[in-house]
Amino acid sequence: MASKLTLSNRAGWTFALPGFALIFTFIVLPFFFAIGLSLTNQRLLSPNPTQFVGLENYQQLLGLAVVTLEPERNDAGEMIRNAAGEIQYPRLRAITRSDDYPQYRGMREWFHWQSGENVMIVIASDVVFMKALVNTFLFVLVVAPVQGSLALMLALLINHKVKGINLFRTIYFMPVVVSIVVVSLLWRFIYDGQNGLLNSILQALTFGLFQPVDWLGSPSTALPAVMAMSIWQAVGFHMVIWLAGLQTISPTLYEAAAIEGASRWQTFRYVTWPGLRNTAVLVLVVITMQGFALFAQIDVMTNGGPLDSTQTLVFQAVERGYGKQDISGGSTISVILFAIVLAISLIQRWLTRER
């Protein structure tokens, strides 16, 4: 192929340029913009000129500290107790508003715990962001293994040549082609606390013993409910990717395993699973990337609530960058999000590398 027939600088550039220019303008450029903007105080519309602020936006988001509150003592050094016998502590404000601790200024309580007679309080510059960060990680940590393995089970179930199997494959895949916005709205009905389908089904199954739950309305169930729906929606997508992987495994390997008298588990463990190694990496990476991008479900179902229990990074980035027109704040969250996604896909690739 070293002939002059394929050598052409002019044609090569002409054909590639429109596509490359578009990718450069609308993907590469905004990506570097995000990094640049996160170091400024840029707003969408602002009468004031944009200023370089260094890492201030990152400090605003990531500032964390632990403070210890010691019990209030009287002059004799005894702990002061209130009428109910509870130990009295100074107010957190005494620290976060005090000139003695300028580094804690403006920070708010994220969570606390009791340590002996002291109270340890974790304070954060941006509690909502911290909650969004934790929720997003929780979402990925639960959804990636559960969705990945359920999808693999479905793929193994579907991979048998029985009559009508295509029909089932078509149905399992169906939620994937439906918009996540439509799906999220339908699931609001399923999760409803009063007339919800899920409560009705659970009550019917337990003969009325089950107490109805407002799935999206209580902080402890809202995020798990969003997780369950997200797993349901995209499991068919990953089933199809697993299926494609299964079909690359040579049938002769299965015949050999059958001749050797391998059990079903042994066949899976020593033939199927090793053959799915690359597919497994892909499925994990894709689910992780989709998980970190969690937005539409939150926007349609919970708006980040109740009590910030379903805040996510992208939801926060949009709320700030678009809702509050704080482009630099939204960009900073985007950059943090990208750094996390990149780190995790590198770790996943490294963990599952060929040894």
Added chain:
Amino acid sequence: MAVNPDNYGLRLFVRYLVLCLIALIFIFPLVFMINSSFKPDSQLLADTSSLRAFLPVGDISLNNYFGAFRRAPVGLFVLNSVLVTGTTVLLSLLICSLAAFSFAFLRWKGRDVLLSIVIATLIIPFETIAIPLLLLVSKLPWIGLDGLHWGWLNTYRVQIVPWIADGLTIFLFVQYFKALPGELIEASRVEGANWWQVYYRVVMPLSGPVLATAAILKFLVMYNQYLWPLIVVQQESYRPVMVGLGYFFQLNVAWGEVMAYLTLITVPVLIFYLLLQRAFIASIASTGVKG
């Protein structure tokens, strides 16, 4: 080892039972949606406590559909979505296949660098560039029939142009082109065809499968767009179907009309999918080759 026929039959029965139960899990929200779209609000809400939620029973009518059209410019939203989706899919097929043709068949200075940049964009989720992109498009120039404008917000082009080229589509085309026999290209060059003719007369006619894959993937992305039009289009005259949903959640929510609207924007896609399900599933499966 004789197979026990009873045992075999039983196992087959259990297998189908499991398959059917799982199918119910995947299909019940859609059945609920379609049936509810024909019911008045009071009945819709009452029915959710029983199996009637999944049956077209009771006071069945098309009233919700008429109501949906009265409440919101449904036709306009559908038209916007079809226009944006259709244009983007067509332009994407042309521009991405041209670029991939160049990457796969031609040799030129800078090719490998450009291709690695294109591939590298695969790890950038759209959500991480949405906010800076919003700022960028709010300041871009545009030369229209009536002169120069600044800012792309509230237009069709802001929904189309950024989505035309993407790393995955170009990558899928490159993979496919590289598997085509190279002699074919050489032969037509020897016969004196120029590069455009090779692309148009030789390569494109052989590219049916990858064109279908790229078109379906782009179609799904574009028709289901939500975050992007939500932040760049505030004017109703340019809004697509998913963002148009907001209309149904102002003041008191009429759930029957919501269901009618959801059915209206979802069922055409479902029919499309059912007709072409093999191509849909093959297109998702082919994204797996990047692993």
